[in-house]
Amino acid sequence: MTIAAPIAAPAEAAARPAIAARIRDFVALRQQIHAQPELSFREIRTAELVGGLLTDWGFRVTRLAGTGLVASLENGPGPRLGIRADMDALPITEETGLDFASRVPGVMHACGHDGHTAILLAAARHLSATRRFRGTLRLIFQPAEEIGAGARAMIEAGLFRDHPVDAIFGLHNWPGEPAGRFGFVEGPAMAAIDRVEIRIQGKGGHGAEPHLAVDPVVAAAQAIGALQSIVSRNVDPLEMAVVTVGAIHGGSATNVIPGHVDMGLSLRSYDPDLRSRLRERVSELVHLSAAAHGAQAQVRHVPGFPSLINDAARTRRIRDIAIRTFGSDAVIPGFRPRTASEDFAYYLHHRPGSFVFVGNGDSAPLHSPEYRFNDDIIAPAASLWVALAESFLTGDSDV
Template sequence: MNIAVRPPPDGSGVSTAIAESIADFVSLRHELHRKPELAFAERATTAKIIDLLQGWGYRVAQLTRTGVIATLENGPGPVLGLRADIDALPIAEATGLSYASAVPGVMHACGHDGHTVILLAAARYLARSRNFQGTLRLIFQPAEEIGAGARALIEAGLFDRFPVDAIFGLHNWPGVEAGRLGFVEGPAMAAVDKIGARFVGKGGHGAEPHLAVDPVVASAHAITALQSVVSRNVDPLQMAVVTVGSIHGGQASNVIPGEVDLQLTLRSYAPEVRELLKKRIPALFDQVAKSFGAEVRVDLHHGFPSVVNSSAETRLIRQIAEDSLGTDAVIADFAPRTASEDFAYYLHHRPGSFIFVGNGDSAPLHSPEYRFNDDIIAPAATLWASLAERFLNGDTHE
């Protein structure tokens, strides 16, 4: 079912005001979808956002070459941060939509165009109504898809120059009923790290394997042994995922190659589990390689930490969702996700919450056939606007 927006009990009319102008933002979303831009290259997207926000009375600034920090002040009071991501992915679109990407090999396959428009719809409403006391900061972040945008903004002085008392973000989620909302206290999305491993042996003729040191066999045994890390080294009450996503070695069936390359992704919630994976896997690979007379070279790429939502802020936004959209809009027991998000960096500096909005029965995120559901713009924008009014007016009790 789709969640219909409704006027909240306080009579502010947030839902009605946003719903009446939603066609403008659907058109804007289609415009952004046609012109996707990759991480740190979101120049046209940034220019469009700046033009709209300045026209609505926001003061805008840039800390990185793309992306926008927008501020709207309405007297003294709390400071709220709301974040949307703006970058696309290097994926060739296969949806057949009339407004499909016009940029070959680039697509908004994760719905960041939708996240941007959701925040812009709330931004226009709040600029016109000004039904709050305090300061609203909107963060239109570049480069989320490569896990670099949030950290770049923070290192450039985001919270020093543009402080906030709390920060919130959202992501659409395929397979969840359109417009329904998921809230998770504590760990909500996984930390992510990558490992590249090169098994080095001695190449030779496939008919004379005894004269070679076969890295294919060594790497195959390493992959098998890898399955014991989660089942036998990680606390069963903790979450961990270890996936080998790529294996390459050799060119011909009758040639034993000299090298085989593996690429792994590691996911976890708890910091201690994350550290265990980063230590245990290289050690395991080393021992397996040696047992076959081979060597292994491991390259560990540190990703970003898990998204850990603050309990108070999560309970607050959940209550606001129930008040503004109805109890049916809130999923009772939404589970944490094992995907990752660089919103995690913000939560290392400020309290806040990252929430999930159902996208309906669509293709998965990062699929060439993924479609953002325009029906979720109004309820999600209503939630942002209602949160801003409640938080900035000092109503932070659940």
């Protein structure tokens, strides 16, 4: 493998016009992927498309965790950098009316993973052509982020063992933030998430004779009210926690008291100790609420993924690279942690790195059937990846 010649001047400034000159190709590619969305661990067509392009550009491509890809480009000895994009779609029926809207009934790229893939491919094309770096670039195209299983599957399949990196980075578009500008968060940046499945078991009966039944609907209603007190009365006001009752099912007729009621909750937090306290307090309140009405409660905790905690030094470094590349206006001032969750958190538990946010402009929110990824952000986001790689992989980096 040929080692790149010494770089006389920073290459970051040259990335934007070079990428912009080819950006229509990657907009078309993004829209092609958007029209054929695939659910988690079913990203067969997407993986074949991405893998074929990367192979043509000189990357060594390895399949991992079924539909996942690791694309490596080596240019002599040096550091090893990982950059990740996600590929899966959501079980949502699209309502955008776009010419390239989803052609798969009930499936939609409503979170912009098609855009994240196009961004990393645009950066890959540029880096493969210029090779203004020394070391190893590993591009990770991950399946199944939407169900929180892809990152862990990639790690368990040997991602870091067989394809080692010294640091790893990822990004996500964010509606409501200025298009093409970047948000950086040191430390906790996205919340841990857990799911709780609850069944309140009562005794069914006739709606006209409630005294002969044990009404689980009333017990569930009290439990829901009690759960709202957890954040306001059990969590430090300076800490973040969310308890959401997202599902409740019970009964089928107005004159029948059902035998049971099922509920589904999601819990979010940044701090690991608080995460444990939330689970404990939910169980206590549900059991007490059920017992107060003569019912019984079954509570099942389903652990999700941990809080996404950005490495402070790596985050400062990529923020500095963004300012050097685009100017200080490229950074969104006062960007705050998000309460949504991301399985990129698993990577950061194994390797240092940072997860970056890029504004998507004034669009519908993520996971909305009307959400639209903003193609104007592909060029700046791809340029940031190029700038990061050319800085990290030249020795011009303390990360």
